[in-house]
Amino acid sequence: MPTFIPNRIGSKNMKNNNFLESERDLSDQITLDDLETPCLILDAERMERNVARLRARLAKFGVTLRPHLKTAKSIEVAREVMSSPQGPATVSTLREAEFFASAGVTDIIYAVGIAPGKLEKIIDLRRKGCDLAVVLDTVEQAQAVASASIDAEMAIPALIEIDCDGHRSGVLPHDARLLLDIADALTRGGELRGVLTHAGASYDARGAEALRVCAENERVAVVDAAAILRDAGHACPVVSIGSTPTAHYAENLDGVTEVRAGVFVFFDLVMAGIGVCRIDDIALSVLGTVIGHQHEKGWILIDAGWMAMSRDRGTSKQEVDQGYGIVCDSTGLPYEDLILADANQEHGIVTVRPGSNAALPDLKIGDRVRIHPNHACATGAQHGSYRVVRGSDNVVVNEWKRFGGW
Amino acid sequence: MPTFIPNRIGSKNMKNNNFLESERDLSDQITLDDLETPCLILDAERMERNVARLRARLAKFGVTLRPHLKTAKSIEVAREVMSSPQGPATVSTLREAEFFASAGVTDIIYAVGIAPGKLEKIIDLRRKGCDLAVVLDTVEQAQAVASASIDAEMAIPALIEIDCDGHRSGVLPHDARLLLDIADALTRGGELRGVLTHAGASYDARGAEALRVCAENERVAVVDAAAILRDAGHACPVVSIGSTPTAHYAENLDGVTEVRAGVFVFFDLVMAGIGVCRIDDIALSVLGTVIGHQHEKGWILIDAGWMAMSRDRGTSKQEVDQGYGIVCDSTGLPYEDLILADANQEHGIVTVRPGSNAALPDLKIGDRVRIHPNHACATGAQHGSYRVVRGSDNVVVNEWKRFGGW
Numbered sequence: 001m002p003t004f005i006p007n008r009i010g011s012k013n014m015k016n017n018n019f020l021e022s023e024r025d026l027s028d029q030i031t032l033d034d035l036e037t038p039c040l041i042l043d044a045e046r047m048e049r050n051v052a053r054l055r056a057r058l059a060k061f062g063v064t065l066r067p068h069l070k071t072a073k074s075i076e077v078a079r080e081v082m083s084s085p086q087g088p089a090t091v092s093t094l095r096e097a098e099f100f101a102s103a104g105v106t107d108i109i110y111a112v113g114i115a116p117g118k119l120e121k122i123i124d125l126r127r128k129g130c131d132l133a134v135v136l137d138t139v140e141q142a143q144a145v146a147s148a149s150i151d152a153e154m155a156i157p158a159l160i161e162i163d164c165d166g167h168r169s170g171v172l173p174h175d176a177r178l179l180l181d182i183a184d185a186l187t188r189g190g191e192l193r194g195v196l197t198h199a200g201a202s203y204d205a206r207g208a209e210a211l212r213v214c215a216e217n218e219r220v221a222v223v224d225a226a227a228i229l230r231d232a233g234h235a236c237p238v239v240s241i242g243s244t245p246t247a248h249y250a251e252n253l254d255g256v257t258e259v260r261a262g263v264f265v266f267f268d269l270v271m272a273g274i275g276v277c278r279i280d281d282i283a284l285s286v287l288g289t290v291i292g293h294q295h296e297k298g299w300i301l302i303d304a305g306w307m308a309m310s311r312d313r314g315t316s317k318q319e320v321d322q323g324y325g326i327v328c329d330s331t332g333l334p335y336e337d338l339i340l341a342d343a344n345q346e347h348g349i350v351t352v353r354p355g356s357n358a359a360l361p362d363l364k365i366g367d368r369v370r371i372h373p374n375h376a377c378a379t380g381a382q383h384g385s386y387r388v389v390r391g392s393d394n395v396v397v398n399e400w401k402r403f404g405g406w
Numbered sequence: 407m408p409t410f411i412p413n414r415i416g417s418k419n420m421k422n423n424n425f426l427e428s429e430r431d432l433s434d435q436i437t438l439d440d441l442e443t444p445c446l447i448l449d450a451e452r453m454e455r456n457v458a459r460l461r462a463r464l465a466k467f468g469v470t471l472r473p474h475l476k477t478a479k480s481i482e483v484a485r486e487v488m489s490s491p492q493g494p495a496t497v498s499t500l501r502e503a504e505f506f507a508s509a510g511v512t513d514i515i516y517a518v519g520i521a522p523g524k525l526e527k528i529i530d531l532r533r534k535g536c537d538l539a540v541v542l543d544t545v546e547q548a549q550a551v552a553s554a555s556i557d558a559e560m561a562i563p564a565l566i567e568i569d570c571d572g573h574r575s576g577v578l579p580h581d582a583r584l585l586l587d588i589a590d591a592l593t594r595g596g597e598l599r600g601v602l603t604h605a606g607a608s609y610d611a612r613g614a615e616a617l618r619v620c621a622e623n624e625r626v627a628v629v630d631a632a633a634i635l636r637d638a639g640h641a642c643p644v645v646s647i648g649s650t651p652t653a654h655y656a657e658n659l660d661g662v663t664e665v666r667a668g669v670f671v672f673f674d675l676v677m678a679g680i681g682v683c684r685i686d687d688i689a690l691s692v693l694g695t696v697i698g699h700q701h702e703k704g705w706i707l708i709d710a711g712w713m714a715m716s717r718d719r720g721t722s723k724q725e726v727d728q729g730y731g732i733v734c735d736s737t738g739l740p741y742e743d744l745i746l747a748d749a750n751q752e753h754g755i756v757t758v759r760p761g762s763n764a765a766l767p768d769l770k771i772g773d774r775v776r777i778h779p780n781h782a783c784a785t786g787a788q789h790g791s792y793r794v795v796r797g798s799d800n801v802v803v804n805e806w807k808r809f810g811g812w
Contacts, residue, residue, distance in 0.1 A: 092752040113697035291519035311717035346498040
């Protein structure tokens, strides 16, 4: 475990903000009051509960969980979600692939359509011992992978991306001609590892029944595409689906070999709005400090703005718009109808949800609050580390570094 | 100047992506084709033109420019915008204050309402020789600054924040009672450095006349507040205003001693929408690579999504919604009506603006595009460095590091 060296500022140690230089501090338990704000808080027990829930669900179906590490961007969190230190795992950037490969993860899918210019780095990581597979949906990409495979004397494995719901990239599941043209071009040097899809449209679904429909549609699309390829004589060992909503609502995974999901490890307000989790499943929050009031407007100003929360307003299209997040007390208990209604770069405006009669809590200058985010992937990316808390008294037990960039 | 070590991947050097290990590479000029995508591109000549424009404008009024460094978060960019290596400058976080103070900037205002728990670090930076001033708008904060000043045997300078347009924090300009209560509490140990306001509402104004009105309202609010304090016998040397829109449209700065502005150094689509700059003044863009198509939908998929652009959709409330940004060719020339219409974490969907009859450009897998962002502060924060380009052939002349966090 990395040494935890918090930046300490606060009433408990105004005389000394260096954790290492003070025996008194070393003998203290570190709490949220000791942390500078804004910072990112990770509730370890909620994370463990979220991971156990999906693991148990998928175990019943006998399919592999291939967690998407783009949400966490942390080796410590990755080891919580992966079934082994070697993986399997999914990534969305070459930086993620390099980072996790160097940390011993040897089974990775880079799940964003491959650009030919990125194949040199793919080959390099494969030579270093990582079974890194790419994703593609055009004949041009398949030809590039095949020819780079021949040059490198190594069959680069690729999955054909299937478009199950029209939200992004991929081949239509019944476009046999294109599927076979891609497979033929790819296998002139490369390896057809399988087919992959992502039910991005599930983020717009609401309620259990709609999510079950999305999940079944996702499964059928990729299973049908695999059948087309196998009927033509192509091995298609991997049939990969995944999105956090469908992973939690699928009732049939026949023909599927693995499920990818990312945000489930932390959950967030968008997932709660879809109905995949409860507010008290959300493991991430941003710790902020009250810096002012506009009393006649019912505003509380805090030092967590959009730089700390991200600009993600994913709940704005949902039934309940949570602004920039739900405001909780420092123990993580939400205040009634209190949201981060607006944000500037380093200012947050906290107020009661429009239409609510809830009372504004009596928060004074210097008081701490915690904000649950709309989108865990976006909010996490604004921070350099997680401050990991455990227990009802929110003892800070660790600091886990995050990385970013490409 | 820092050594420039690009991550190189691309046709020009498929055999070697390490700049330092190849003499051939050293003898080459580095162009955008040699950079991994996505990455952040800074057009040096546009930046220099933007800075010269505001400097020349403010020089006519004889007021000081105190640039806000929250946009740049880079010492190299800071030195382009500051009138001297020592400042003056504005920051929005203690991390920015620490970073720029350690780089020799000695005149800084931390322009976010001070939390008492942050005063220890303010005192520490002042002891190290930086004249760092804080901002406040409550008696409680003034009392905390006064008592910390007495404990530290150092009068901490503070500016009273004035609310000129109701958009955020600050004291109403004619609330003489509160202004004087704050001043009295502050000067029992601390120093009243002056008054400060920010015309945040100018971001919602449109056209020259509306911006002139915002600018005059901003000036009058803070000049009136200063008069109330001076009439009561308080010295109020600094009268500080600032926002990029009002800085470019103010016609009278009587009584103002300094102007703060940040985003002007790069400009962005929100500023263009307000009418403060033209599209070809925007110095920032994100370089992306084409990774796929959905031909029947008229979509081009690229490897720059919201992680590279930020989730900022600031133009969505403007007359022209630019999606996640305006798409340009690799030389920086915008394609007609082509925008980044939607974004996932690492996928961007490029398409022709709804309602336009413009033709979709024939972009192939592996082609490069550049995207001008909605909001320079938000997009910049997603990247670890600027790739600095100069000249019509976009030679990459440098890499300038950015920092983030708190």
